[in-house]
Amino acid sequence: MPELPEVEVVRRGLERWVSGRIVADVQVLHPRAVRRHIAGGEDFGGRLKGHRVGLAQRRGKYLWLPLADTPSAVLAHLGMSGQLLVQPQDAADEKHLRIRVRFDDALGTELRFVDQRTFGGLSLHETSADGLPDVIAHIARDPLDPLFDDDAFHDALRRRRTTIKRALLDQSLISGVGNIYADEALWRTRLHYERPTSGFTRPRTAELLGHVRDVMNAALAVGGTSFDSLYVNVNGESGYFDRSLDAYGREGEPCRRCGTPMRRRPWMNRSSYFCPRCQRPPRAVS
DNA sequence: AGATCGCCCTGCTTGC
DNA sequence: TGCAAGCAGGGCGATC
Numbered sequence: 656m657p658e659l660p661e662v663e664v665v666r667r668g669l670e671r672w673v674s675g676r677i678v679a680d681v682q683v684l685h686p687r688a689v690r691r692h693i694a695g696g697e698d699f700g701g702r703l704k705g706h707r708v709g710l711a712q713r714r715g716k717y718l719w720l721p722l723a724d725t726p727s728a729v730l731a732h733l734g735m736s737g738q739l740l741v742q743p744q745d746a747a748d749e750k751h752l753r754i755r756v757r758f759d760d761a762l763g764t765e766l767r768f769v770d771q772r773t774f775g776g777l778s779l780h781e782t783s784a785d786g787l788p789d790v791i792a793h794i795a796r797d798p799l800d801p802l803f804d805d806d807a808f809h810d811a812l813r814r815r816r817t818t819i820k821r822a823l824l825d826q827s828l829i830s831g832v833g834n835i836y837a838d839e840a841l842w843r844t845r846l847h848y849e850r851p852t853s854g855f856t857r858p859r860t861a862e863l864l865g866h867v868r869d870v871m872n873a874a875l876a877v878g879g880t881s882f883d884s885l886y887v888n889v890n891g892e893s894g895y896f897d898r899s900l901d902a903y904g905r906e907g908e909p910c911r912r913c914g915t916p917m918r919r920r921p922w923m924n925r926s927s928y929f930c931p932r933c934q935r936p937p938r939a940v941s
Numbered sequence: 942a943g944a945t946c947g948c949c950c951t952g953c954t955t956g957c
Numbered sequence: 958t959g960c961a962a963g964c965a966g967g968g969c970g971a972t973c
Contacts, residue, residue, distance in 0.1 A: 656966070735966055772950045774967065834966065925966060
């Protein structure tokens with residue numbers, strides 16, 4: 656599943672292989688892939704045609720391609736299984752190919768949106784003065800954004816009546832943190848996922864944010880090396896998930912700090928992985 | 942308005 | 958072996 660570092664790798668790939676090219680034709684092969692484009696697939700393709708693609712942008716797990724000389728952008732979310740690939744035009748269609756974008760040049764490659772589970776999709780939206788697509792105005796800056804405000808995040812944590820993992824996954828507070836990196840950062844900070852945010856001290860928030868950034872940067876460092884080829888590829892191919900996870904998916908395996916078997920708990924239709932010794936529950940939560 | 946929860950989707954894994 | 962249930966999970970809309 657693509658998390659923020661993988662999405663950033665995709666953004667860089669798009670910037671290199673797609674930005675600057677002019678759209679010649681768009682094929683929408685599955686309506687669900689453009690469900691956020693209310694006017695439908697036909698309208699989506701028609702509005703892209705003839706426009707030059709600007710520099711690829713990203714916030715959290717959203718990325719978008721501005722259409723040059725227009726106040727609009729193609730917004731993309733990869734969801735659970737989405738991929739954006741730059742493929743040779745004569746390459747065989749992927750089994751779950753949803754959208755194809757051809758360009759008005761002789762480079763011989765096309766952009767493909769491939770998505771097995773169809774949680775992701777593309778859509779076209781108006782952009783505001785700062786270039787942000789209007790439909791993601793509510794998405795907070797992500798922790799790798801230089802303009803992310805650590806103090807404001809801390810203040811928001813103190814105001815909320817919620818627990819820390821819910822807050823980490825709340826895209827209006829901080830974006831780009833998914834279930835995996837939330838568990839990783841909490842393990843590193845020795846925090847239980849049900850710890851109330853109202854009692855957080857400034858140093859604790861700072862430590863947590865530091866660990867969130869560390870795990871993301873580590874994954875980015877690994878994942879950013881493998882894409883320097885003709886193809887923009889993503890989707891867990893960084894190898895980071897195979898070797899470097901300390902918490903996620905490690906139920907029953909020894910904690911890398913203290914050796915205590917790690918636990919998994921059902922949580923919000925998901926799972927939370929934690930060390931019962933390093934990450935003590937706040938009250939009667941086991 | 943803040944918090945919670947169900948739903949969308951498909952392929953792999955697990956269990957009977 | 959075959960089938961059903963469970964699981965993965967980001968984001969959004971409905972609900973309280």
